[in-house]
Amino acid sequence: MGMTMSQKILAEHSGLTSVKAGDIIMARLDMVLGNDITAPVAVKEYAKMGCPSVFDREKIALVMDHFTPNKDIKAAEQCKIVREFARENGIVNFFDVGEVGVEHALLPEKGLVGSGDLVIGADSHTCTYGALGAFSTGVGSTDMAYAMATGKAWFKVPSAIKFVLRNKPRKWVSGKDVILHIIGKIGVNGAQYKSMEFTGEGVAHLSMDDRFTIANMAIEAGAKNGIFEVDEKTIEYEKANSRGNTKVYKADPDAEYDEVYEIDLSAIRPTVAFPHLPENTRTIDEVGEVKIDQVVIGSCTNGRLEDLEIAAAILKGRSVHKDCRVLIIPATQKIYLEAMEKGLLKIFVEAGCAVSTPTCGPCLGGHMGILAKGERAVATTNRNFVGRMGHTESEVYLASPAVAAASAVAGKIASPEEV
Numbered sequence: 001m002g003m004t005m006s007q008k009i010l011a012e013h014s015g016l017t018s019v020k021a022g023d024i025i026m027a028r029l030d031m032v033l034g035n036d037i038t039a040p041v042a043v044k045e046y047a048k049m050g051c052p053s054v055f056d057r058e059k060i061a062l063v064m065d066h067f068t069p070n071k072d073i074k075a076a077e078q079c080k081i082v083r084e085f086a087r088e089n090g091i092v093n094f095f096d097v098g099e100v101g102v103e104h105a106l107l108p109e110k111g112l113v114g115s116g117d118l119v120i121g122a123d124s125h126t127c128t129y130g131a132l133g134a135f136s137t138g139v140g141s142t143d144m145a146y147a148m149a150t151g152k153a154w155f156k157v158p159s160a161i162k163f164v165l166r167n168k169p170r171k172w173v174s175g176k177d178v179i180l181h182i183i184g185k186i187g188v189n190g191a192q193y194k195s196m197e198f199t200g201e202g203v204a205h206l207s208m209d210d211r212f213t214i215a216n217m218a219i220e221a222g223a224k225n226g227i228f229e230v231d232e233k234t235i236e237y238e239k240a241n242s243r244g245n246t247k248v249y250k251a252d253p254d255a256e257y258d259e260v261y262e263i264d265l266s267a268i269r270p271t272v273a274f275p276h277l278p279e280n281t282r283t284i285d286e287v288g289e290v291k292i293d294q295v296v297i298g299s300c301t302n303g304r305l306e307d308l309e310i311a312a313a314i315l316k317g318r319s320v321h322k323d324c325r326v327l328i329i330p331a332t333q334k335i336y337l338e339a340m341e342k343g344l345l346k347i348f349v350e351a352g353c354a355v356s357t358p359t360c361g362p363c364l365g366g367h368m369g370i371l372a373k374g375e376r377a378v379a380t381t382n383r384n385f386v387g388r389m390g391h392t393e394s395e396v397y398l399a400s401p402a403v404a405a406a407s408a409v410a411g412k413i414a415s416p417e418e419v
Contacts, residue, residue, distance in 0.1 A: 002252025004160040005227050006195040009135040009249055013118040014155075021159035021256070029059070031113050032147040033121030035103055036064045040081040041141035042122060046148050054089050055151035061093040061112055062086050063103040066360045068096070071367040101332025101358045104128035104216060104300035109332055114238050115230045116247025120144070120153055125300050125382065127218045130227035131211035132234055133249065137225045158224040160195040161186075162257040165202030167266035172416045174310070175210030176302055176380065176400035179217045180271040182263065184281030191223035194258060197251065198228045202265045208237045209306040216301045217382050220278040270415060272378075273398035276386045284403060284415040291323075294377040295408040296389075297401055298329025298356070299363045302380035305335050307401040312344040314405035314416055320352035321411030327369045329356040353408070365389050371396075378407045 003011065003018060011019045013027040034042050039062055046054075054060055062082050067075035079096070086094035093112060095101065104125050107113045115133035119126060122144040129136035139153065147153050163182065183190070196218045198211075206214070211228050218226025228234070230248045238246050269283040297303070297311050308330060320326045328348045330336040336358060339345050345355050362369030363381040371377055371390030376397065379389065384396035399407070402416040409419045 001256050002254040004195060004251045004255045004257070005133070005197055005229065005249045006135050006160060006225060007157060009116060009118055010155060010157055019157045021157055023157040025155050025157060026152055027118055027155055029120060029147055029151050029153055030117040031059055031061060031107070031119045032144060033061045033063070033103060033107065033119065033123065033126060034144050035066050035123055036068060036075070036079050036082060037066045038122030038141045038144065040078050042144040042148065043081055043085045045142050045145035049145070049149050051149045054091070054148050057090045058092045059151065060091050060148055061107055062091055063095045063100060063106060064097065065100055065102050065358070066364065067366050068100060068359055069357065099333060101334070102300045102303055102360055105304055105331035105335070108132060108212070109241055109334055111238070111241040111243035114243040114246065115234060116249055120147055124219045125216050127223065127225045128212055128216040128300060130215035130218065130225050131208060132238065133228060133230040135225055135227065138219065158193055158195045159258050160197050161191055162260045163196060163198050164200040164260065164262050165198060165206070166200055166262060166264050167202055168205040169265045169268060172270055172402045173268050174400045174402065175206060175213035177268050177271045178210070178263070178265065179214040180273050180278065180281050180398065181268045183217065183221050183278050184271065185261070186221055188220060188277055188279045189222045191218065191221040193222070193224050196221065196223045196226040198226065202263070203228060204231060204233070205265065207306055208233055209304045212304065213301055217278070220382060270400060270403050272403060272413060273384055275384050275395040275397065278382070278384060278398060287413045290376065290397065290413040292378050292397070292407055292412055293324060293375040294369065294371065295324060295326045295404050296329070296362055296369055296377060296379040296381060297404050298327065298331060299360065299381040300331065301382040302401050303329055303331030303335065305338050307380065308335070308339050308344050310401045311405040312347045314402060314419060315351040315353070315408065316347045318351055318409050318419065320408050324408055324411050326353040326408045327356060327362065328353045329361055330358055332358050362389050378404050378413060380404050
């Protein structure tokens with residue numbers, strides 16, 4: 001029996017000619033990631049090992065993105081632990097305030113992760129890098145500690161689900177709508193510990209930003225990872241980001257899949273996930289009257305330049321509804337600068353939005369946009385669990401940048417076709 005894309009990457013990194021679903025393997029890693037929430041625990045566990053040095057100071061990335069700029073004393077102490085560790089161990093890829101970005105947008109932008117890589121990160125949305133044809137997945141802080149010491153990790157080889165994407169999405173339909181549609185179809189446990197593998201001629205109609213969004217939310221279907229076939233867009237992206245060693249792994253014709261889904265991209269409508277699970281989806285035509293108090297456009301899911309351009313196209317010449325607050329959070333400093341140079345930030349400010357430095361901020365209920373009891377937010381983030389963005393009696397509705405921007409103008413969940 002042949003292997004899937006994910007299985008081929010795992011086989012090569014474990015020194016084996018082949019692997020199959022259920023195998024337990026030890027594999028070498030190309031990148032180990034941590035942030036200001038997860039890395040402090042890993043640093044403390046690493047210290048217990050008594051290692052003289054990390055396995056490779058260029059293959060560890062530490063990104064201070066969740067509670068930065070530090071929101072309180074505890075957050076400051078967390079970052080201090082990581083800053084000192086990075087300094088003592090000469091960690092090359094340490095990113096702090098002023099040069100930081102939301103980790104899953106920053107690492108691809110810097111060319112630190114790419115096609116064919118095996119990446120783990122102490123953050124569940126590490127699966128984002130599958131957009132580039134990498135096998136990337138989230139782990140716990142103790143796994144991160146072991147990986148920093150050895151450059152290796154244990155894996156149970158996942159089985160796979162194949163998603164064959166067909167045709168071209170309509171106007172205002174983006175990667176966020178595609179992945180919400182899929183999660184709504186299979187459920188939050190539909191891909192439990194499986195690889196979600198995306199292929200088909202429809203992939204060519206998805207931008208890299210669309211693919212990052214889709215891979216980012218594979219975890220919301222319970223997946224071990226999400227991964228796209230490498231194509232010309234992947235290669236162009238990697239070249240533009242100083243990553244010239246593209247490695248292409250294609251699934252074998254006789255690769256085994258637990259299920260195969262055909263997804264007609266042209267049939268997907270703008271989609272919204274209602275509280276309190278990403279699977280609780282409705283098309284924009286089924287939403288009804290839902291008034292909102294806040295809109296958040298940003299995060300590792302939808303804070304990239306294309307996302308901001310879509311939002312700006314809708315907000316230009318319009319004003320945010322008087323009963324609504326809007327936060328725009330560019331995912332990296334580079335994206336912030338490009339948005340400024342393109343005049344997008346001017347559009348946002350003139351519309352009545354607040355523009356933030358790159359940070360995860362309100363996505364995890366951290367800071368800069370916490371919801372009060374009874375408040376509702378439309379967010380381009382990835383989770384809408386109870387209390388995710390603040391009070392346990394607040395509500396988060398997940399949507400694309402287009403729907404979020406239209407909703408900001410309308411003061412209620414709205415279609416971009418309506419404003």
